[in-house]
Each structure stands twice: as structure tokens, then as C-alpha cells.
Amino acid sequence: DAGITQSPRHKVTETGTPVTLRCHQTENHRYMYWYRQDPGHGLRLIHYSYGVKDTDKGEVSDGYSVSRSKTEDFLLTLESATSSQTSVYFCAISESSVYGYTFGSGTRLTVV
């Protein structure tokens, strides 16, 4: 399997606090993505990156920001967590955006 790890695996945080999730890859893939998965909605793209310092918004980007200062790391920040951001967050990587992705194991985030 591709080398992709997410941290933390589980997190509980309070409403209004900032939260940062980390995605780390060892495959040197150009493309990295953050998705959230919720019952009834499936996987929805939050933000993606097509290179170092090159990022763009997905369909559900409000309340989230990202940074990619190195090829191997893609950070997702919830600026001020809300209960609606309780979800499972998946990071994915791809060598070429036209190919399929490899996903990390996910981060289960609960905002109370």
C-alpha cells in the first residue's frame, strides 16, 4: 500500500477551537486531497493541492483552510470548529489527478 498516514486518528474538541489535521505521504505524489464523509452524503471534497503551495477549494470548503509547504505534508485546519464539522476526514493522494486515489485511514473528529 502507498505510504500515507493521517494524524490524529481520533480527536474530540470543543466548539470554537481551532483544529489541525495532518496528512503525510512518502510517495512523492503531486496531488493531495481532503475529503469528509458523512452518512447520507458520501465523500465530499473539501480542498485539494496540485503542488507545493498550490491549493484550491472543493465543494465544501467553508470553514476550512489548508496548507502545503512540503510535498509530503498537507494540513487541514478548522479555523473555529462547529458541531456540523463532526465527521470522518480522509486524506488521499494521487500521482496523476486522472488516476485513482489512495486514501489514508481517516481521522474521526467529534466537535462537542
Next chain:
Amino acid sequence: RKEVEQDPGPFNVPEGATVAFNCTYSNSASQSFFWYRQDCRKEPKLLMSVYSSGNEDGRFTAQLNRASQYISLLIRDSKLSDSATYLCVVTAYSGAGSYQLTFGKGTKLSVIP
């Protein structure tokens, strides 16, 4: 209309049965097509790509009909280990030289002893 639509199921089938999943997509400019498998509380994993000519991988056969914008997955001789949610995935150009995957919500399969 949703971009990628799947029957949510669940499909409950006995071991050894043949089961078929269908998927339709709305973007006629879609480029690439995939089936992913997701086990409960796990990440999605690529099962197979789908080619216009149709393709087979062991007990799994995928078909694509571009004219009808329809994708299918056939599983023969179902095993207990096939129990999972199957996600239909479509790629389309999103600008800036990048493509994005759009996921269906998935079809849940339970194979029963």
C-alpha cells in the same frame, strides 16, 4: 440531478450468488471511471478501473456505457469477504490542469452464509 447516482441498497445475497451494481453519472465530459470498495469504518480502496471495452478481474467484471452514461459492476460467486460498500467514482476535468473524482454515495452489499 446528482452527479453520480447509485442504488444505496442494501443488497443481501447468499454466498455464491451473482450480484450487479449500477451507477449513472451526469457529466458527459467524464474521463475516467472506477469502482472503490469501503469496509465498515475503513478508508475506501480502489477495486478496479472501468474501461470502455469492459474489463474483468477474477470474479469482478466492470462495464462502461458512455452513450448512456452508465457504469456497472458484476460480482460472481459472492464470498462473505465481499461484504462492503461499493462506491462508483467518476473523474472529470476541473480546471488548472487538474481532474477531480466525484464519488457516488455507495451501494452496501451483505453476503449471507
